[in-house]
Amino acid sequence: MPAVTETREQIEKLGQSTYRWGFETDIEMDIAPKGLDEDTIRLISARKEEPEWLLEWRLAAFRQWQKMEEPEWAKVAYPKIDYQDLHYYAAPKKKPGPKSLDEVDPELLRTYEKLGIPLHEQAMLAGVEPEEGAEPRLPIAVDAVFDSVSVATTFRKTLQEAGVIFCPISEAVRDYPELVRKYLGSVVPAGDNFFSALNSAVFTDGSFVYVPAGVRCPMELSTYFRINARNTGQFERTLIIVEDRGSVSYLEGCTAPMRDENQLHAAVVELVAMEDASIKYSTVQNWYPGDENGRGGIYNFVTKRGACRGARARISWTQVETGSAVTWKYPSCILQGEGSVGEFYSVAVTNNFQQADTGTKMIHIGRNTRSTIIAKTISAGRSDSTYRGLVRMMPKASGARNFTQCDSLLIGDQCGAHTVPYIENRNMSARIEHEATTSRISEDQMFYCRSRGLSEEDAVGLIVNGFCKDVLKELPMEFAVEAQKLLAISLEGSVG
Amino acid sequence: MSNFLKISGLHAKIEADGGDKEILRGVDLEIPAGELHVIMGPNGCGKSTLAYTLAGREDYEVTAGSVSFKGQDLLAMEPDERAAAGVFLAFQSPVELPGVNNANFLRTAVNSVRRARGEAEMDAVQFLKTVRAATKSLSMQDEMLKRNVNVGFSGGEKKRNEVLQMTLLQPSLAILDETDSGLDVDALRIVADGVNKLRAPDFSALVITHHQRLLDYLSPDRIHVMAKGRIIRSGGPELARQIDQDGYATFLADAA
Amino acid sequence: MNSVDISVSDVGPFAQRLAAAGGVRSLAANAFAEVGLPGTKDEAFHYTSLRSLNRLKFIADSVVPSDAELESLIDNALPSDGSLASATRIVFVNGIFSEKFSTVSGLSAVSFTHGTQEEQHSVADNDLPLVLLNRALGCSTAELEVPEGTDAGTIVILSLNFGNATEGDEAPSFHPHLHVRVGKGASVTLAEMIIGKGVYLNNPVSVINVAKEASVTHTKLQRESADAFHLATVSPVIAERGTYNSFTLGFGAQLSRHEVHAYLEGAGSAVHINGAQLLVDRQVGDITSVITHAAPNCISRQTVRNVLADRARGVFQGKVFVERIAQKTDGYQMNQALLLSETAEMNAKPELEIYADDVKCSHGATVGALDDDQLFYLCSRGIPDAEARRILVEAFLIEAVGLVEVDDVRAALEGALSAALVERIGATTMGDGSLS
Known part of the structure; x- marks a missing residue:
C-alpha cells in the first residue's frame, strides 16, 4: 500500500478526540437575550457604560448592516445563519474588568492555565529550547478575553512605564476616548463588508494597543480569545496604533469548546502604522473545527486590515490557521506611505470537512512600496482550502514591488485546493511576480525519511513542517513551537 | 552465521507505462556477518532495484522469493522498521527535503532508530557532540547541518551526507548504491573510510558500483556480477579487476 | 415553432436582431434574452466590461x-512571401461562408459542408451567453471533417469583416460558427486569419473535436478593425492521447x-x-481560458504574453x-505582461x-516594465533608445510565437508581428489594421 494511501486512511480515522482544547468552563454568566435589534445594541452599550458617540456609531453601523447581504463569493458553503438566534452579549458575572489578577475568578485562571496561557506574570511557556543564535526572548504580556469580555491583562505596569497602552478596548473607550474615536473604523469602515458592519454594531471587547513615538514595545503583547458560552456570537475588536518609529509584536490565539452547533466569530482588527513604525501581528487560530463528520465548529468571518500611513512603515501579518469549520479571512495592507512594506505569511490547514477561504490584499498606493505574500495551504480529509488574494498597483505606486508565492499540498484524494489570485497593475514601473504550485508529498521524500527510520507520522510531520517553514520562521519563537505542534495535531493520524 | 542476509529466488516488478515490468528475476545471494560484498553489472541489470527492494520501496512489488535478515522476514517490514533493524541504504540520488533542517532530520532519524532499538534517545547536547565528531571525521563543514536536507548540495556533498547518516545510524547492513559515482578521489576516500570505520564482525555491506576504484579502498570479500535481474557469477576480488579490464561482455556471453 | 418573446431592455443592442430570430433560433434567442450580456459582476467578466x-x-x-x-484584400491578408497561398482556403465574408473565394474543391480527403446554422438551435444549461448569442443570430455554419488517419495539412480560415462608418449608431454583427471534427489518429493545422474595417461585432464560435490520438494545431491572427468588437469562443474537446495546440x-x-x-x-x-x-491606444484585450482536466495523465500548458502601450x-x-x-x-501556466506607458494597465x-x-500544477504571472x-546594454552598444525598446518588445513576443510548431504558419505570425511592431510601437495613434 503506498504511503500516501495509508496516510489518507489514518486521517480518515481521525476523530474529534484530537481537539485538545474542547473542554467547557462552568462559570456564572451574564447573558443578553437572543436576538439583534437596536435595543440589543443599546443594551450592550449600556452594560459597557459607553459614551453617546460610540452608541451612535454602533447604531449607524447596524442600520448599514441591515441593508447589506451576506457575501457569497467565497468558496465556502454553510447553512444560512439566523442572526436572531444568537446571544450578542455574554460575560462572566464576577467582576468584569478586574484590576489585578487576584480579583480574577479562580475558575477562569484555571481555564487559562489548562490552555497553557500564562496569566501569572512570572510564568513563561515551558519546554521551549532557544535555537542557536536566536534573539533573546521578550516576556509576554497577555490580555485574556473570555467570551465577550477581557478578564485579565498582565504586565500592565511594566508596559505603562514604557509608555505603551495595552488594555481591553472597552477600557480604552473610557480612558483614552480621543484615541479610540480618532482611529476606530478608520482602517476598516463600519460599512466595509457585511461582517465588519455586524461587528461594528455589536462588538463587545478586544484589545487596544497604543505605542507612542520612538518606543519599541519592551515585550510581546498577546491576546488569548476563548469562546465558552453556548449560542453566543463572538465579536471582538482590536485596534493597534503605533506612532512614528515605534514598534510592537502582537500575538493572538484562540480556542473554543467542542459543541455540536456552529458558533459565529466575526472579529475586526485594525492596525495603524505611522512613519517608520512597525507592527508584527501573529495569529495562531485554533477555534474548534467541528468533528470528523463536519458537525459543529466555529464560523470564523474576520476582517483584518492594516494601514501603513507613514513613510517606511511596516506591517507584517503571520497566521497559522488550523481551526474553525469555515474560515473567511483576508488580512490586508494599505500601503500608503512611501516605501512602506506589507507582508503576509500564512499556513492554512484543513482536515475533515473544514473549509477555508483565506488570503490577503496588498493595495500599493505610495511610491516604492513593497509587499511579500507567502501562503502555504494544506488540505486533507474532505476539506476544501482556497487562497484568494489581491495585489493592486495604483497609478502612483511607481517603483512598487510585489512577490507572491502560493503553495498547496494535498493529502488524500477527497480534498480540494484552490488558488485565486487577482493581479492588477496600473503603473508601468511597478512589478508583480506571482508563483503558485499544487502538489502532494512525494513518495520519494516519504521513502527517504522512512528508510532513515522515521515513522510514517514523523515523516509526514517533518515534510509538512518543512513545507511551512518559510511561514513558521516568521512567528515569534514560542508561537512557532506551538504552531508546529498544532500542525501535527491537526493532521493527526498521519503526523503523530 | 550464514543466516545474516539471505536472498532467495527474489523476483520483483515495477509498474511502468501502464504495464508491469519484471526487473528482478530470481536473485539468490547470501552475505554472512562481517563481510563486504560487491555487486557489479551493466546499466539496467537490476542493481538499484535490488537495493530499493531491500530497503522497502513500495513501487517495487516482490512477486516471488524471500529475504531473511538476521532471522527476520525483511520483506514483511516497513521501511522504517528495516532501518531500525539495521538496514541502511545510501541512495544513488539522495532526495531533497525543502524546509527540513539537516540537523533536525538527523536527530529525528537517530532518535527514531534508537527508540525502536530500545536505546535511550539523545538530547540536543549529546546529539550535537556526536554529530560534530562525525562531520569532522568526514571532513564536512558544520554549516551543512544548518542547511535543508540535500537542498542545493553538490553531488559530492549529497554523498557525504549519506555517509554521515550511515555513521550516525550505525547499521548492521549498509547498502551503497553507486555512492562512488561522480566523486573525486578525496571524496571517494572519505566514503570508503566511512564504511571501513563501521567494519566489524556484526557489520556487513553490499556495495553497488561500476568501478574498481572504490574497491581499492574497501577490500571486498566477494564480488557478484548481475545481469538481466539475476546474479550470474560470483567470485573473489579478482573478479572486479577482470571486469575493470575486460568489461561485462564475456560474462554476458557465458550467461546467454 | 416557438415565438420570440424578448423584452427590449434585457438585450439592449441586440433587441432588433433577436426579435427577428424566429424559427429554430428562437430557443437560443430566448435563452440569451434571459441571461443578457454578462456584466462585470459576473466573475468571468470581472475585468472586461461589455458596456461599450x-x-x-x-x-x-x-x-x-x-x-x-475582396480579391486584393485576401492577397494582402496572406503572408507576402506566398507561403500559404497554395493552402486550402475557407473564406468568410461578414460571417458568411463565401464559396467563390474558398478553395474547398482542393480538399480531397477532407469533407467540408456549410449551411445556415439551422441545426445549431439546441440550448444547454451551461451554454455561455456569447455562444447563445451566436446561435440565436448566426447565419452561416461551416463543418470540417478530417477522416480517421488523414493528415490534412494546413487549412487557412480567412474572415473578412466590413462594418459601418464610426459616426452612426448602427453596426452589423457577425456570428459565424465553425465545427471541426478530427478523426482518430488524424492531424490538421487550422490557420485562422481575421481582418476588418469599420464598426461591427464579430462573435465567432468554434467547436473542435479531437478524436483519439488525433493532433490539431490551431492558430489565430486577429487583425480586426480598430473600431470593431471581437468576442470569440473556442471549445476544443480532446479524446485519449489527442493533442490540441493553439x-x-x-x-x-x-x-x-x-x-x-x-x-x-x-x-x-x-x-x-x-x-x-500587442495593444495600443485605448484597446482592451482579454485572453481567457478554462482548462478542465477530466481524465488522468493529461497535460496542459499555457504561455501568454501581453504588451500594453498608451x-x-x-x-x-x-x-x-x-x-x-x-x-x-x-498543468503549467505562465502569464507575463509588459507595460510600456504610465497609463497602460494589466489585470x-x-x-x-x-x-x-x-x-503537479503551477502557474506564474509577472507584470512590469x-x-x-x-x-542600457542595448543602448551602450549604440542602439537608439526607441529601437532598443522595439527590439526587446519583439523578443518578448516572438518567444511566445515560437511555440507554434508548424513552420510556415509560425513564419506568417512572425511576419505579422514584425509589421505590427513597426507600425505600433512609439506611435500614439493606431492605424486602421491592414485594410487601410
Whole structure:
C-alpha cells in the first residue's frame, strides 16, 4: 500500500478526540437575550457604560448592516445563519474588568492555565529550547478575553512605564476616548463588508494597543480569545496604533469548546502604522473545527486590515490557521506611505470537512512600496482550502514591488485546493511576480525519511513542517513551537 | 552465521507505462556477518532495484522469493522498521527535503532508530557532540547541518551526507548504491573510510558500483556480477579487476 | 415553432436582431434574452466590461465590397512571401461562408459542408451567453471533417469583416460558427486569419473535436478593425492521447476577448493554449481560458504574453480545473505582461481549482516594465533608445510565437508581428489594421 494511501486512511480515522482544547468552563454568566435589534445594541452599550458617540456609531453601523447581504463569493458553503438566534452579549458575572489578577475568578485562571496561557506574570511557556543564535526572548504580556469580555491583562505596569497602552478596548473607550474615536473604523469602515458592519454594531471587547513615538514595545503583547458560552456570537475588536518609529509584536490565539452547533466569530482588527513604525501581528487560530463528520465548529468571518500611513512603515501579518469549520479571512495592507512594506505569511490547514477561504490584499498606493505574500495551504480529509488574494498597483505606486508565492499540498484524494489570485497593475514601473504550485508529498521524500527510520507520522510531520517553514520562521519563537505542534495535531493520524 | 542476509529466488516488478515490468528475476545471494560484498553489472541489470527492494520501496512489488535478515522476514517490514533493524541504504540520488533542517532530520532519524532499538534517545547536547565528531571525521563543514536536507548540495556533498547518516545510524547492513559515482578521489576516500570505520564482525555491506576504484579502498570479500535481474557469477576480488579490464561482455556471453 | 418573446431592455443592442430570430433560433434567442450580456459582476467578466456595446444597435444588413476589392484584400491578408497561398482556403465574408473565394474543391480527403446554422438551435444549461448569442443570430455554419488517419495539412480560415462608418449608431454583427471534427489518429493545422474595417461585432464560435490520438494545431491572427468588437469562443474537446495546440495573436479591435474552454476528456490528452497580444491606444484585450482536466495523465500548458502601450488594458484569466478523477495531471501556466506607458494597465487572474491529489500544477504571472539593464546594454552598444525598446518588445513576443510548431504558419505570425511592431510601437495613434 503506498504511503500516501495509508496516510489518507489514518486521517480518515481521525476523530474529534484530537481537539485538545474542547473542554467547557462552568462559570456564572451574564447573558443578553437572543436576538439583534437596536435595543440589543443599546443594551450592550449600556452594560459597557459607553459614551453617546460610540452608541451612535454602533447604531449607524447596524442600520448599514441591515441593508447589506451576506457575501457569497467565497468558496465556502454553510447553512444560512439566523442572526436572531444568537446571544450578542455574554460575560462572566464576577467582576468584569478586574484590576489585578487576584480579583480574577479562580475558575477562569484555571481555564487559562489548562490552555497553557500564562496569566501569572512570572510564568513563561515551558519546554521551549532557544535555537542557536536566536534573539533573546521578550516576556509576554497577555490580555485574556473570555467570551465577550477581557478578564485579565498582565504586565500592565511594566508596559505603562514604557509608555505603551495595552488594555481591553472597552477600557480604552473610557480612558483614552480621543484615541479610540480618532482611529476606530478608520482602517476598516463600519460599512466595509457585511461582517465588519455586524461587528461594528455589536462588538463587545478586544484589545487596544497604543505605542507612542520612538518606543519599541519592551515585550510581546498577546491576546488569548476563548469562546465558552453556548449560542453566543463572538465579536471582538482590536485596534493597534503605533506612532512614528515605534514598534510592537502582537500575538493572538484562540480556542473554543467542542459543541455540536456552529458558533459565529466575526472579529475586526485594525492596525495603524505611522512613519517608520512597525507592527508584527501573529495569529495562531485554533477555534474548534467541528468533528470528523463536519458537525459543529466555529464560523470564523474576520476582517483584518492594516494601514501603513507613514513613510517606511511596516506591517507584517503571520497566521497559522488550523481551526474553525469555515474560515473567511483576508488580512490586508494599505500601503500608503512611501516605501512602506506589507507582508503576509500564512499556513492554512484543513482536515475533515473544514473549509477555508483565506488570503490577503496588498493595495500599493505610495511610491516604492513593497509587499511579500507567502501562503502555504494544506488540505486533507474532505476539506476544501482556497487562497484568494489581491495585489493592486495604483497609478502612483511607481517603483512598487510585489512577490507572491502560493503553495498547496494535498493529502488524500477527497480534498480540494484552490488558488485565486487577482493581479492588477496600473503603473508601468511597478512589478508583480506571482508563483503558485499544487502538489502532494512525494513518495520519494516519504521513502527517504522512512528508510532513515522515521515513522510514517514523523515523516509526514517533518515534510509538512518543512513545507511551512518559510511561514513558521516568521512567528515569534514560542508561537512557532506551538504552531508546529498544532500542525501535527491537526493532521493527526498521519503526523503523530 | 550464514543466516545474516539471505536472498532467495527474489523476483520483483515495477509498474511502468501502464504495464508491469519484471526487473528482478530470481536473485539468490547470501552475505554472512562481517563481510563486504560487491555487486557489479551493466546499466539496467537490476542493481538499484535490488537495493530499493531491500530497503522497502513500495513501487517495487516482490512477486516471488524471500529475504531473511538476521532471522527476520525483511520483506514483511516497513521501511522504517528495516532501518531500525539495521538496514541502511545510501541512495544513488539522495532526495531533497525543502524546509527540513539537516540537523533536525538527523536527530529525528537517530532518535527514531534508537527508540525502536530500545536505546535511550539523545538530547540536543549529546546529539550535537556526536554529530560534530562525525562531520569532522568526514571532513564536512558544520554549516551543512544548518542547511535543508540535500537542498542545493553538490553531488559530492549529497554523498557525504549519506555517509554521515550511515555513521550516525550505525547499521548492521549498509547498502551503497553507486555512492562512488561522480566523486573525486578525496571524496571517494572519505566514503570508503566511512564504511571501513563501521567494519566489524556484526557489520556487513553490499556495495553497488561500476568501478574498481572504490574497491581499492574497501577490500571486498566477494564480488557478484548481475545481469538481466539475476546474479550470474560470483567470485573473489579478482573478479572486479577482470571486469575493470575486460568489461561485462564475456560474462554476458557465458550467461546467454 | 416557438415565438420570440424578448423584452427590449434585457438585450439592449441586440433587441432588433433577436426579435427577428424566429424559427429554430428562437430557443437560443430566448435563452440569451434571459441571461443578457454578462456584466462585470459576473466573475468571468470581472475585468472586461461589455458596456461599450450598448452605444450601438446591431443590425443584420452589411455592405460587402466588390469581388475585385475582396480579391486584393485576401492577397494582402496572406503572408507576402506566398507561403500559404497554395493552402486550402475557407473564406468568410461578414460571417458568411463565401464559396467563390474558398478553395474547398482542393480538399480531397477532407469533407467540408456549410449551411445556415439551422441545426445549431439546441440550448444547454451551461451554454455561455456569447455562444447563445451566436446561435440565436448566426447565419452561416461551416463543418470540417478530417477522416480517421488523414493528415490534412494546413487549412487557412480567412474572415473578412466590413462594418459601418464610426459616426452612426448602427453596426452589423457577425456570428459565424465553425465545427471541426478530427478523426482518430488524424492531424490538421487550422490557420485562422481575421481582418476588418469599420464598426461591427464579430462573435465567432468554434467547436473542435479531437478524436483519439488525433493532433490539431490551431492558430489565430486577429487583425480586426480598430473600431470593431471581437468576442470569440473556442471549445476544443480532446479524446485519449489527442493533442490540441493553439496560439492566438491579437492586434485588432477596440475590445477583444478570446475565450477558450478546453476539455481534456480522454486519458493522456494534451492542450497548449498559448497566445500573445500587442495593444495600443485605448484597446482592451482579454485572453481567457478554462482548462478542465477530466481524465488522468493529461497535460496542459499555457504561455501568454501581453504588451500594453498608451492607455491599453490587457486582461488574462486562466483557470485550470482538475477533477477528482484526473490523477497525474500536469498543468503549467505562465502569464507575463509588459507595460510600456504610465497609463497602460494589466489585470490577471490565474486560477487553480484542484480536486485530485496526485497532481503537479503551477502557474506564474509577472507584470512590469522593460528591464532597464537590458535597455542600457542595448543602448551602450549604440542602439537608439526607441529601437532598443522595439527590439526587446519583439523578443518578448516572438518567444511566445515560437511555440507554434508548424513552420510556415509560425513564419506568417512572425511576419505579422514584425509589421505590427513597426507600425505600433512609439506611435500614439493606431492605424486602421491592414485594410487601410
